[in-house]
Amino acid sequence: MKKVIIDCDPGHDDAIALLLASRADNIKILGVTTVAGNSEVYNTTRNARKVLDYADVFDVPVYRGCEKPLMRNLYRLTGAIIHGEDGLGGPSIPDPVTPIEKEHAVDYIIRTLKESDEKITLIPTGPLTNIAMALTKAPEIKAKIDKIIIMGGAIMDAGNITSAAEFNMYVDPEAAKIVFASGCNIYLNTLDVSMKAVFYEEDIERLRLQGDKVSVIVAQLLDFFADTHVKHFNFRACPVHDALCVGILIDESIIEYQKTFVDISVNDPLTMGETVADLWGITGNEPNCHISVKVDREKFVNMIINHMRKPYIKK
Numbered sequence: 001m002k003k004v005i006i007d008c009d010p011g012h013d014d015a016i017a018l019l020l021a022s023r024a025d026n027i028k029i030l031g032v033t034t035v036a037g038n039s040e041v042y043n044t045t046r047n048a049r050k051v052l053d054y055a056d057v058f059d060v061p062v063y064r065g066c067e068k069p070l071m072r073n074l075y076r077l078t079g080a081i082i083h084g085e086d087g088l089g090g091p092s093i094p095d096p097v098t099p100i101e102k103e104h105a106v107d108y109i110i111r112t113l114k115e116s117d118e119k120i121t122l123i124p125t126g127p128l129t130n131i132a133m134a135l136t137k138a139p140e141i142k143a144k145i146d147k148i149i150i151m152g153g154a155i156m157d158a159g160n161i162t163s164a165a166e167f168n169m170y171v172d173p174e175a176a177k178i179v180f181a182s183g184c185n186i187y188l189n190t191l192d193v194s195m196k197a198v199f200y201e202e203d204i205e206r207l208r209l210q211g212d213k214v215s216v217i218v219a220q221l222l223d224f225f226a227d228t229h230v231k232h233f234n235f236r237a238c239p240v241h242d243a244l245c246v247g248i249l250i251d252e253s254i255i256e257y258q259k260t261f262v263d264i265s266v267n268d269p270l271t272m273g274e275t276v277a278d279l280w281g282i283t284g285n286e287p288n289c290h291i292s293v294k295v296d297r298e299k300f301v302n303m304i305i306n307h308m309r310k311p312y313i314k315k
Ligand code: BDR
Pocket: 011, 012, 013, 014, 038, 079, 082, 125, 126, 151, 160, 166, 167, 168, 241, 242
């Protein structure tokens, strides 16, 4: 059983990442931590609880995290355009009943890692603010981290906020810089693969036709997300970026990686948030990260469709 903490900003694709992890036989979600990103942390915390409650996941605690990036104000425009004003536009999901835990997300991450006898995998699917805070406050937790599987960045392809930067890295570049320099075992799923692991209309219909309440709500989330991608990027398919970070724990063959040195641009306005990779080893720096280079779209789409109809089984 792989033990994970999912640090997220739901967000349509974050929501699907949570659902996929909750249905995976080999993954135990120890806790969900939330961060400001696609929307304010009030909304992302509410959305995480809404989605978990809706999917009968009542035993996974949710911890609220940082409400703004380390050194900047929250960049709000794109999140609202792509995910809706409250971060989870589309289907109306009932208000959550599960309370928010009292402990701060950063303290929860530190405590859980320190107390654990086994290594734990961190899955950040939003800006890296909470993770950078935890690594800075308690660097000794690094010894307890198995992997950090990050959704973010763009290396061979263009970004989605600027031509250089992807949203999660752009929102909190200083946090990303800290995480990439941490020495942890990092897997980076970039837009290079997530924009290829897309749902087409017929995939969304397959999901809807399964007819169970989780599959139907996920189809409706994808309808909304697909529409905003057409409207704002003129992109006629629906990515599910964040769920890839869970997907590779279920079947590691869905993504191929290359070990590379990566740093984050923080000072230059033109490239701020860029994941700059030393693909050809020019700097002589040791690789600090596995970057995604290839994805199996069909395997990933089938994985999501097949998992959504499973009932939740407490692990
Ligand atoms: C990332 O940004 C957010 O909009 C998504 O949830 C995903 O984590 C993609 O750039």
